[in-house]
Amino acid sequence: MSPHGQEVLAQSLTKVFGSGETAVEAVRDVSLSVRAGEFVAIVGPSGSGKTTLLAMLGGLLTATRGRVVVDGTDISGWNEAQRALFRRERVGFVFQGFNLVPYLTGEENLLVIPAISGKLDGEKRARARQLLRELGVENRAHRLPGELSGGERQRIAIGRALMNDPLLVLVDEPTSNLDSERGNEVVRSLAEEVKTRNKIGIMVTHDRRMLTHVDRLLEMADGRLQSTEPH
Amino acid sequence: MLALREIRRKKVQFGLISLILGLMVYLLVMISALGTGLLSAMSGAVNSFDADLVVFSADSNDSFLRSELTAEQRDAIVELAGADRTGGVGYMAATVQQDLATEDVALFGFEPRSIAEPAVRSGRALQGGGEILIDRSLSRSTDLQVGDQITMRNALIDYDFTIVGEVDEGQFLGLPSAYVVLDQWREMRYPGQGGGAPATSVLLVRGDTGNLGARIEAAVPNSSVLSRSDAISAIGGVTEQERVVMAIEFFGFVIGALVIGSFFFVLTMQRAYEIAIFKALGASSWYVFGQLVRQVVAVALVGLALGVPLALVTETALPSDIPLQITGSAFLTGGVSITIAALLGSLLSARQVVRVNPMSALGQV
Numbered sequence: 001m002s003p004h005g006q007e008v009l010a011q012s013l014t015k016v017f018g019s020g021e022t023a024v025e026a027v028r029d030v031s032l033s034v035r036a037g038e039f040v041a042i043v044g045p046s047g048s049g050k051t052t053l054l055a056m057l058g059g060l061l062t063a064t065r066g067r068v069v070v071d072g073t074d075i076s077g078w079n080e081a082q083r084a085l086f087r088r089e090r091v092g093f094v095f096q097g098f099n100l101v102p103y104l105t106g107e108e109n110l111l112v113i114p115a116i117s118g119k120l121d122g123e124k125r126a127r128a129r130q131l132l133r134e135l136g137v138e139n140r141a142h143r144l145p146g147e148l149s150g151g152e153r154q155r156i157a158i159g160r161a162l163m164n165d166p167l168l169v170l171v172d173e174p175t176s177n178l179d180s181e182r183g184n185e186v187v188r189s190l191a192e193e194v195k196t197r198n199k200i201g202i203m204v205t206h207d208r209r210m211l212t213h214v215d216r217l218l219e220m221a222d223g224r225l226q227s228t229e230p231h
Numbered sequence: 232m233l234a235l236r237e238i239r240r241k242k243v244q245f246g247l248i249s250l251i252l253g254l255m256v257y258l259l260v261m262i263s264a265l266g267t268g269l270l271s272a273m274s275g276a277v278n279s280f281d282a283d284l285v286v287f288s289a290d291s292n293d294s295f296l297r298s299e300l301t302a303e304q305r306d307a308i309v310e311l312a313g314a315d316r317t318g319g320v321g322y323m324a325a326t327v328q329q330d331l332a333t334e335d336v337a338l339f340g341f342e343p344r345s346i347a348e349p350a351v352r353s354g355r356a357l358q359g360g361g362e363i364l365i366d367r368s369l370s371r372s373t374d375l376q377v378g379d380q381i382t383m384r385n386a387l388i389d390y391d392f393t394i395v396g397e398v399d400e401g402q403f404l405g406l407p408s409a410y411v412v413l414d415q416w417r418e419m420r421y422p423g424q425g426g427g428a429p430a431t432s433v434l435l436v437r438g439d440t441g442n443l444g445a446r447i448e449a450a451v452p453n454s455s456v457l458s459r460s461d462a463i464s465a466i467g468g469v470t471e472q473e474r475v476v477m478a479i480e481f482f483g484f485v486i487g488a489l490v491i492g493s494f495f496f497v498l499t500m501q502r503a504y505e506i507a508i509f510k511a512l513g514a515s516s517w518y519v520f521g522q523l524v525r526q527v528v529a530v531a532l533v534g535l536a537l538g539v540p541l542a543l544v545t546e547t548a549l550p551s552d553i554p555l556q557i558t559g560s561a562f563l564t565g566g567v568s569i570t571i572a573a574l575l576g577s578l579l580s581a582r583q584v585v586r587v588n589p590m591s592a593l594g595q596v
Contacts, residue, residue, distance in 0.1 A: 055590050060511060081515055088513025099508050103240040104233070115233055116514040144240075160512075 092161030150177030252534030275401020318347025319431030340416020354396030495576030
């Protein structure tokens, strides 16, 4: 653990997809550190490596080189089973494409992680209802994703990410399907969640209007972190 | 329980999958039932013998039609095996007549109060000549019933019988069977020969202890001893028929298993996206496998619940002259093999799917 408390630390992270002549270096030698209670945004053009970096920090992808240290533990060498447990217990993802389970209702989608952890109980159900209420989709709790609007699906996905009370909240384009007002509200509530519950929040976004709520802005281009500026 | 919830939400899709699985089980059960029924039609009556060994005359080439044991041979075998463990059985083909209707039957003569006496299901046991027991296969294919008078003709001589009971011993050589006492059978089989006629066609022996068969063959000239199952195989055409039936069953099971296995393989592949979501959220591969197993077992149970009654209804609905015999093992073999094939198809495909990084399956990188 860092002297400041819990943090996620990336050291010289590089990710290469493919091999030989077709090899693509998606992330190149990226180092960063985000402390608990901090909400950081990564911006950059499409294909700049933002999502790949996010996936490595969350244990969804393994780095080709470099290491990721979360809360003092190096997860770089972990096998898939260890990383699965890590994702289940310590990471909350909001994917760009929502990725809700299509045959489960909104509320059931929030309960997926407790279900796969074998920890589904009344307390978890109550938390799911509370999150749905906070996100303003309580009345859509029993609808299937196909019956929800893009914004409603996005809020369900955010609820799912917060469901297991994770240390790391990793968010990929959370406002791409929301209008400006609703997007602003969602990012503000994410930032609030990160700060009040002392989580590590990292958000990838194109939308610079949403940066008012972040503590720090990181820019990526061609797989490299260009600059770090306090916001 | 996410696996079962998915089934509930996709009732039509999983209902159709269950139907396909049920129809495949039905097909396998029917193939197996036809094979068993065909074999039973050829040898059911012999399979019902309460015996471990069947003694033929050696020069008959182990044929029920040609075998003839003399009184001396019978006595010598009884001496070796014990009277309470033996029973003579005679066989001949005959024709039953009632009014203008005729029916070919396999007529067996049995030694009364011996192990050869068939168990009477309804009516009473034979008390002497002029009485006959008919098999259920005969009463099903005709209108004959206990109390009816019938005539049997052999060598231009008519023999009148009263049906006094019904047995359930099965058919022989594709003919329904009927039973008379051995003396009556001898009179019909060897008319006018009196005491010079062979005593019986074969002798049944129960309890193959102390290498009894070999001792009989050594001690009794012109005797050949077979186990009951070998005696069945020795019936003309049975071995060939068994091989054909086994080949049909084998191909049926292999093709059925491949169809269902491939079907579930493709089905699971098509769910790669949903599996990737679970993996991305931290589900272990074992969790994914466990959910798939639950679904396959649930679908298989529904499939069996459709296929089994369908097979039973078919058995009842088909005419009695179609040799169809559904057994518990046919259901077990059909159900288990199809379920295993579905599981293998699903798990092999899931093995491929869980290896793919969920990020790429979700189209994120």
